[in-house]
Amino acid sequence: MDKPLILLVDDEPINLKTVGEILRQFYRIMIATGGEEALNALEKRVPELILLDIVMPKMDGLTLAKQLKSNPQTAHIPIIFLTSNNDKPSIVKAKSLGIDYLLKPVEPFKLQQRLRHALVHVKVDAFFRLYHDAAALLERFFKQRTPLLLHEIDLWVEQMITFNEAHSQLSAKYFLDHLPQSYNDPTHNVNVAILSLFLGRALHFSHHQLSDLITAALLHDIGKITIDPTILHKEGALDWHEYLLVQKHAQESVTLARQMGIKKSPILEAILHHHEKLDGSGYPSGLAGNQISLFAQVIGVCDVFDALSTQRTFRERYNSYDALMLMLRDMPQQLNIQYIQKLISLLH
Numbered sequence: 001m002d003k004p005l006i007l008l009v010d011d012e013p014i015n016l017k018t019v020g021e022i023l024r025q026f027y028r029i030m031i032a033t034g035g036e037e038a039l040n041a042l043e044k045r046v047p048e049l050i051l052l053d054i055v056m057p058k059m060d061g062l063t064l065a066k067q068l069k070s071n072p073q074t075a076h077i078p079i080i081f082l083t084s085n086n087d088k089p090s091i092v093k094a095k096s097l098g099i100d101y102l103l104k105p106v107e108p109f110k111l112q113q114r115l116r117h118a119l120v121h122v123k124v125d126a127f128f129r130l131y132h133d134a135a136a137l138l139e140r141f142f143k144q145r146t147p148l149l150l151h152e153i154d155l156w157v158e159q160m161i162t163f164n165e166a167h168s169q170l171s172a173k174y175f176l177d178h179l180p181q182s183y184n185d186p187t188h189n190v191n192v193a194i195l196s197l198f199l200g201r202a203l204h205f206s207h208h209q210l211s212d213l214i215t216a217a218l219l220h221d222i223g224k225i226t227i228d229p230t231i232l233h234k235e236g237a238l239d240w241h242e243y244l245l246v247q248k249h250a251q252e253s254v255t256l257a258r259q260m261g262i263k264k265s266p267i268l269e270a271i272l273h274h275h276e277k278l279d280g281s282g283y284p285s286g287l288a289g290n291q292i293s294l295f296a297q298v299i300g301v302c303d304v305f306d307a308l309s310t311q312r313t314f315r316e317r318y319n320s321y322d323a324l325m326l327m328l329r330d331m332p333q334q335l336n337i338q339y340i341q342k343l344i345s346l347l348h
């Protein structure tokens, strides 16, 4: 993977040289000696972060920063100001813009540490923007019954897998610790898709397999839209008739996925069989063991984990550790133990 690209803006050649030397081992550097030159450089290439001197002739760093933050093309790029200790007014203005700063002369360790931190935040923000894109799509579907569009789902799945491949060093635990903790239909589907992505990668699934897996996971419960919500969200035990009605959501999810244009049998089978259990006690077909596809087994584990580790109307959430221990203790005949153990290794 390429080193991250940093734009260094400073009118003093000696500063460009010093900071450039500190960063060159871990980053690619592009330089500009003033605000105008920086704007020109940004039209050609978008860096992952900008290190920006404040006091410069013509356009100063504060003016440039304001301009960049008000432009949708550049607003997302994190900026760190470089300024001298005796320039208190500039520090006050940097703070008022909500922009981080480092004092010159920069200490190499501090600079490296601050850059690493800022770049992790960029990735985490990008991940959660993607997360909320999918949650918004499903939210519209569940609340307003706006049909789900296959090309939007395909695009999201591709973006999420590509993101995860590019930033595989970011831990599953970090993301999962920050996922929504209260259960609702849209976020449950997105959570299961994200969990399945992490688990599928840990199981060395190919890009193509991950794509089918994540699509199935994202759609696995959409059939719940056809089930009477008073039954679906009933507090307390369901009677036998209600339980049979709820079970229909797996088949209904498949019907809706077909209506969207999904034809691939690995995806449709994974959706249909996400409640099958290894001992044959699941539904809708009572399949057992390896009659259940690997995708359905992955989604089955992630589905139970998310249901246990999110807050429900009828009980408190389990923390990740307790949820996984409960699954190991109470469901070894039903869920794939290796997959549960793999999740444990990812989350702890």
Ligand SMILES: [Fe+2]
Pocket: 220, 221, 249, 274, 275
């Ligand atoms: Fe389900």
